[in-house]
Amino acid sequence: MKIAANTATSRIHSSSIFSDNDTIEKAMVNSDRLNHIANKDHNAPIGLFDSGIGGLSVYLHLAQQLPHERYIYYADTLHVPYGNRDSEDIKALTLTAVEWLYQQGCKLIVIACNSASAHALEIARQHYPQLPIVGLVPAVKPAVLASKSGHVAVLATKATLNGTLLDDVIATVASPSGTTVTKYFDPQLVPWVELGMPDNSETAQNLRQQLQLFAKDGIDQLVLGCTHYPFFKDFVQQEIEAQKLSMQVVDSGQAIAERVKQLLITNQLSAKTHASLDNNELETNAIAKNVRQPLVFYATKYDTSLDMLLPRLLGKHTPLRYYSYPDC
Structure with a gap:
């Protein structure tokens, strides 16, 4: 090692x-x-x-x-x-x-x-x-239980999305209920938080656009699967309200x-x-x-x-x- x-x-x-x-x-x-x-x-x-x-x-x-x-x-x-x-x-x-x-x-x-x-x-x-x-582990279980559309998304790092812990939760919680879990990874999100989350940055704009795409796919629960991400939870919720999207944000803290x-x-x-x-x-x-x-x-x-x-x-x-x- x-x-x-x-x-x-x-x-x-x-x-x-x-x-x-x-x-x-x-x-x-x-x-x-x-x-x-x-x-x-x-x-x-x-x-x-x-x-x-x-x-x-x-x-x-x-x-x-x-x-x-x-x-x-x-x-x-x-x-x-x-x-x-x-x-x-x-x-x-x-x-x-x-x-x-x-x-x-x-x-x-x-x-x-x-x-x-x-x-x-x-x-x-x-x-x-x-x-x-x-x-x-990303809070998939509460998201699945709260989902009405049967489609949730998990924002996380590549290591988390490819890890066995998340796959185990999806297999035991989401799959039996017929809930689809979409995995999403943006390598710029963590550095964006470390820089103080400027809302006029390219990363912020990409996140705004991704929320629109999630909504079009029928996703109604958004899981923040990285501990950096709750720091931009307010930003996401404000965008959801501004765009009038039917989506809830979940974290595991x-x-x-x-x-x-x-x-x-x-x-x-x-x-x-x-x-x-x-x-x-x-x-x-x-x-x-x-x-x-x-x-x-x-x-x-x-x-x-x-x-x-x-x-x-x-x-x-x-x-x-x-x-x-x-x-x-």
């Missing part, structure tokens, strides 16, 4: 997780990880990983439902986007990211990247058997947040709360006041454009801290 070199890889000790032949070493590593989870601090952070900033859309759902939790975000901006990479590259980069988050003491990790989930979720879970790892909350409770890993308030009361008060723990953000390649883009995407209620190594 080829591992792309980057600054994060050079600063973590991850060689053991890539050794498929040394069973003794692997057993020792797994034993260490069992202890890592068993001794986990309830207030340890939740880790999120994406090839870029798209996974922040998932973070926003998490922060809304679980504002008292701590979060650390790993953005592999050195290798974004993943959608055009081959499966082995995606696996290697994903394992590097998960190992980095593991080294930060994360109690649960969300692979907030559909491409990485499609190709590397299972291998990540194999390497970290006692660490809860949540992956993403809410379901992922609910899944994380369930896993924290099941594994008794929820953040400790003040003794004077029970969990429900504290959570309700925190959400009402928009109180959030600071988001720790790490990028494998720093760009000054992040200083403007991140506050814009995250909103005023998200305190933001950049991660830096002690020797930097």
Whole structure:
């Protein structure tokens, strides 16, 4: 398995997780990880990983439902986007990211990247058997259930559209109901989000035209199958209204947040709360006041454009801290 070199890889000790032949070493590593989870601090952070900033859309759902939790975000901006990479590259980069988050003491990790989930979720879970790892799959099921025309579309990266996770969902959910699923890929959508989504760009115009084509084909449910895409959800909905199209937009962020909350409770890993308030009361008060723990953000390649883009995407209620190594 080829591992792309980057600054994060050079600063973590991850060689053991890539050794498929040394069973003794692997057993020792797994034993260490069992202890890592068993001794986990309830207030340890939740880790999120994406090839870029798209996974922040998932973070926003998490922060809304679980504002008292701590979060650390790993953005592999050195290798974004993943959608055009081959499966082995995606696996290697994903394992590097998960190992980095593991080294930060994360109690649960969300692979907030559909491409990485499609190709590397299972291998990540194999390497970290006692660490809860949540992956993403496009929200085809709710789209199929809501569709009246029997035709839905999935916007996603090439890696996600060609992955087995999506095909499995289509085979088990869409096909039995006779629902047609159209797959659509535009390689410019992720870079467009990373650039701040200028609405006068060629990519924006292409998206407007594609919505018209979807409507002509009778598509009434549009699934945003990449974590970057919810950031232009408002743009899409405005265009749907302006063009008077009968189409709904679906993303999976809410379901992922609910899944994380369930896993924290099941594994008794929820953040400790003040003794004077029970969990429900504290959570309700925190959400009402928009109180959030600071988001720790790490990028494998720093760009000054992040200083403007991140506050814009995250909103005023998200305190933001950049991660830096002690020797930097």
